[in-house]
Amino acid sequence: xxxxxxxxxxxxxxxxxxxxxxxxxxxxxxxxxxxxxxxxxxxxxxxxxxxxxxxxxxxxxxxxxxxxxxxxxxxxxxxxxxxxxxxxxxxxxxxxxxxxxxxxxxxxxxxxxxxxxxxxxxxxxxxxxxxxxxxxxxxxxxxxxxxxxxxxxxxxxxxxxxxxxxxxxxxxxxxxxxxxxxxxxxxxxxxxxxxxxxxxxxxxxxxxxxxxxxxxxxxxxxxxxxxxxxxxxxxxxxxxxxxxxxxxxxxxxxxxxxxxxxxxxxxxxxxxxxxxxxxxxxxxxxxxxxxxxxxxxxxxxxxxxxxxxxxxxxxxxxxxxxxxxxxxxxxxxxxxxxxxxxxxxxxxxxxxxxxxxxxxxxxxxxxxxxxxxxxxx
Amino acid sequence: xxxxxxxxxxxxxxxxxxxxxxxxxxxxxxxxxxxxxxxxxxxxxxxxxxxxxxxxxxxxxxxxxxxxxxxxxxxxxxxxxxxxxxxxxxxxxxxxxxxxxxxxxxxxxxxxxxxxxxxxxxxxxxxxxxxxxxxxxxxxxxxxxxxxxxxxxxxxxxxxxxxxxxxxxxxxxxxxxxxxxxxxxxxxxxxxxxxxxxxxxxxxxxxxxxxxxxxxxxxxxxxxxxxxxxxxxxxxxxxxxxxxxxxxxxxxxxxxxxxxxxxxxxxxxxxxxxxxxxxxxxxxxxxxxxxxxxxxxxxxxxxxxxxxxxxxxxxxxxxxxxxxxxxxxxxxxxxxxxxxxxxxxxxxxxxxxxxxxxxxxxxxxxxxxxxxxxxxxxxxxxxxxxxxxxxxxxxxxx
Numbered sequence: 143x144x145x146x147x148x149x150x151x152x153x154x155x156x157x158x159x160x161x162x163x164x165x166x167x168x169x170x171x172x173x174x175x176x177x178x179x180x181x182x183x184x185x186x187x188x189x190x191x192x193x194x195x196x197x198x199x200x201x202x203x204x205x206x207x208x209x210x211x212x213x214x215x216x217x218x219x220x221x222x223x224x225x226x227x228x229x230x231x232x233x234x235x236x237x238x239x240x241x242x243x244x245x246x247x248x249x250x251x252x253x254x255x256x257x258x259x260x261x262x263x264x265x266x267x268x269x270x271x272x273x274x275x276x277x278x279x280x281x282x283x284x285x286x287x288x289x290x291x292x293x294x295x296x297x298x299x300x301x302x303x304x305x306x307x308x309x310x311x312x313x314x315x316x317x318x319x320x321x322x323x324x325x326x327x328x329x330x331x332x333x334x335x336x337x338x339x340x341x342x343x344x345x346x347x348x349x350x351x352x353x354x355x356x357x358x359x360x361x362x363x364x365x366x367x368x369x370x371x372x373x374x375x376x377x378x379x380x381x382x383x384x385x386x387x388x389x390x391x392x393x394x395x396x397x398x399x400x401x402x403x404x405x406x407x408x409x410x411x412x413x414x415x416x417x418x419x420x421x422x423x424x425x426x427x428x429x430x431x432x433x434x435x436x437x438x439x440x441x442x443x444x445x446x447x448x449x450x451x452x453x454x455x456x457x458x459x460x461x462x463x464x465x466x467x468x469x470x471x472x473x474x475x476x477x478x479x480x481x482x483x484x485x486x487x488x489x490x491x492x493x494x495x496x497x498x499x500x501x502x503x504x505x506x507x508x509x510x511x512x513x514x515x516x517x518x519x
Numbered sequence: 520x521x522x523x524x525x526x527x528x529x530x531x532x533x534x535x536x537x538x539x540x541x542x543x544x545x546x547x548x549x550x551x552x553x554x555x556x557x558x559x560x561x562x563x564x565x566x567x568x569x570x571x572x573x574x575x576x577x578x579x580x581x582x583x584x585x586x587x588x589x590x591x592x593x594x595x596x597x598x599x600x601x602x603x604x605x606x607x608x609x610x611x612x613x614x615x616x617x618x619x620x621x622x623x624x625x626x627x628x629x630x631x632x633x634x635x636x637x638x639x640x641x642x643x644x645x646x647x648x649x650x651x652x653x654x655x656x657x658x659x660x661x662x663x664x665x666x667x668x669x670x671x672x673x674x675x676x677x678x679x680x681x682x683x684x685x686x687x688x689x690x691x692x693x694x695x696x697x698x699x700x701x702x703x704x705x706x707x708x709x710x711x712x713x714x715x716x717x718x719x720x721x722x723x724x725x726x727x728x729x730x731x732x733x734x735x736x737x738x739x740x741x742x743x744x745x746x747x748x749x750x751x752x753x754x755x756x757x758x759x760x761x762x763x764x765x766x767x768x769x770x771x772x773x774x775x776x777x778x779x780x781x782x783x784x785x786x787x788x789x790x791x792x793x794x795x796x797x798x799x800x801x802x803x804x805x806x807x808x809x810x811x812x813x814x815x816x817x818x819x820x821x822x823x824x825x826x827x828x829x830x831x832x833x834x835x836x837x838x839x840x841x842x843x844x845x846x847x848x849x850x851x852x853x854x855x856x857x858x859x860x861x862x863x864x865x866x867x868x869x870x871x872x873x874x875x876x877x878x879x880x881x882x883x884x885x886x887x888x889x890x891x892x893x894x895x896x897x898x899x900x901x902x903x904x905x906x907x908x909x910x911x912x913x914x915x916x917x
Binding site: 472494 | 648651653654655658677678721722723724725726787788789790791797799800803847851854855857858859860861862863864876877878885886888889892893895896897900901902905906
């Protein structure tokens with residue numbers, strides 16, 4: 143048993159934490175949140191130079207990490223600082239899917255992602271699919287040597303900034319069958335592709351994406367026709383490790399801010415943290431924090447397992463993080479009082495990041511159901 | 520024991536329903552049903568409609584132009600208004616300041632201010648909390664120094680709800696810095712147009728400009744704007760805080776909120792079936808509904824006592840704690856029901872003139888979830904309420 147990070151990961155964590163503490167201040171983040179683009183291109187390239195994106199890919203893919211613990215280290219720090227830049231969407235999901243399925247030509251795009259010069263978005267969820275990964279109504283059909291895509295994609299994070307969308311579409315099978323789903327690279331600006339963009343509550347931007355007879359060459363397909371679902375599940379598993387780690391990092395910040403506030407804020411002539419009613423609740427927060435950290439370790443440590451074991455561990459972790467995160471966010475706000483309700487105070491953003499992770503790739507109940515099903519299997 | 524309303528109460532309820540069906544502006548109700556926030560114009564219009572009917576001030580005596588309803592009637596009115604998605608009656612003038620003026624104000628103050636509250640001439644806001652005086656309100660520092668026939672006021676108030684619309688503010692100010700905390704406070708009425716007052720908006724975490732900071736720099740306030748006696752303001756402040764508490768449980772809002780959750784859960788599909796049939800989601804909804812059913816009866820039990828003149832004591836604190844927990848749980852269910860469509864920033868979906876981003880049955884539920892974290896913080900946080908309950912019931916207080 144050894145719960146220490148390797149030297150490489152420790153160095154990555156240290157340098158990323160230092161960079162974000164220096165550069166990703168509350169004021170800097172608030173400026174990003176109020177901006178039009180939803181993220182900072184300067185921060186993005188600086189972090190790419192620091193190797194943050196490369197850490198999310200294996201050596202064979204052109205990176206220097208890519209394992210569950212690499213993902214956890216990076217996203218814990220991103221969560222701790224409340225980073226809104228689209229590492230999940232461009233790198234882990236977009237770049238990860240191309241790396242997993244792409245041809246040699248397509249793999250070249252991964253290099254651009256690692257260099258920080260290409261953004262991607264994973265256009266998979268649909269208005270009626272909720273958290274069901276296999277439910278894809280968008281269709282792909284061959285016509286005159288091309289592929290024609292029709293359908294609608296919901297809450298596609300980072301779609302406006304993406305140079306390429308990775309669009310899932312059904313080539314065969316019923317609307318909720320795993321078989322028959324393919325992925326296609328659709329360059330931004332392709333005729334028939336329409337984006338309706340909007341800001342997200344927790345920062346960043348997303349779009350409703352409409353595909354109206356969008357034509358792409360057959361070479362835009364990633365991997366074999368109708369066989370993308372396994373890769374989608376594997377990448378979403380990685381995304382779930384990232385989301386769990388991000389929420390855990392953000393919970394640490396929420397707990398730190400709350401602890402500081404409890405011993406700074408005075409009412410009735412003494413720091414409010416000296417009132418036992420609050421002190422005990424703060425203690426509970428720290429206990430849940432340790433649970434969350436262990437849940438992330440469990441999930442990250444099993445990311446390379448066979449799918450059934452991998453997904454069971456991840457479902458358990460995300461269920462726990464969903465519960466602990468809600469408690470952490472709500473209690474942190476409550477123990478602060480009114481100040482935590484204000485947009486400019488750091489905790490407001492951190493609390494939104496925590497709670498909103500519960501709406502990506504399955505909420506607390508979804509993961510509970512998955513955990514039950516996978517435990518029975 | 521009889522759990523049903525009397526024939527008179529049923530007749531009253533039907534009258535309220537008929538009135539709401541006829542007079543509540545449709546667009547305003549639709550805006551609120553979709554989770555939007557009515558603006559100043561919508562709120563003023565609704566006040567005017569209620570005033571014309573004589574229903575704007577349910578708690579006021581008829582002598583002052585009120586409806587003089589008993590606690591049960593007021594409860595029925597509030598429930599029906601919430602169910603119909605009517606705007607809330609803005610409480611600062613009508614149910615906070617007015618009772619204080621009626622009990623402690625001069626005849627001249629009553630004659631001048633009360634009619635202006637009813638006809639909408641004045642929009643009042645509350646100057647109680649300060650940056651350093653939240654739960655410990657009596658530690659407030661805003662100073663008022665008597666100079667001839669004026670007070671000179673300096674200091675800062677915060678969390679001033681809808682202060683951006685107000686032309687008057689009632690304030691707790693410190694007039695005797697040497698007295699024991701509670702004994703040096705006075706209750707002042709201040710015209711917001713007086714030089715030296717600055718209102719700065721505080722943007723809340725859901726993006727709404729709902730509360731403000733109000734800064735006072737050498738603000739001259741005529742001495743006739745003092746309510747009651749100098750240094751007795753804490754007594755009036757406590758009277759204000761305990762007076763209007765019939766709606767503290769927010770049963771009507773919880774019912775309306777639960778209906779919204781059910782409507783969403785019927786439409787939303789999860790794993791091929793309506794979400795409302797999902798056992799985990801259904802269990803969450805059923806649990807909160809069971810809580811709400813019991814709290815509704817607790818609320819009526821306490822209201823019935825109030826109707827025969829027994830003032831609610833710690834029960835009001837109990838209702839505040841339980842009522843806010845239930846409302847917040849319903850907000851949590853609503854964001855869960857929305858699934859990925861909880862993620863968009865609400866301001867766009869909340870606007871009536873914009874197409875919703877996702878399905879039209881999903882409003883700005885996540886924004887509402889975050890905004891309503893305030894419920895357990897303001898008006899005496901739930902920790903303060905628990906302290907009151909424990910102190911009274913353990914015999915450490917009166």
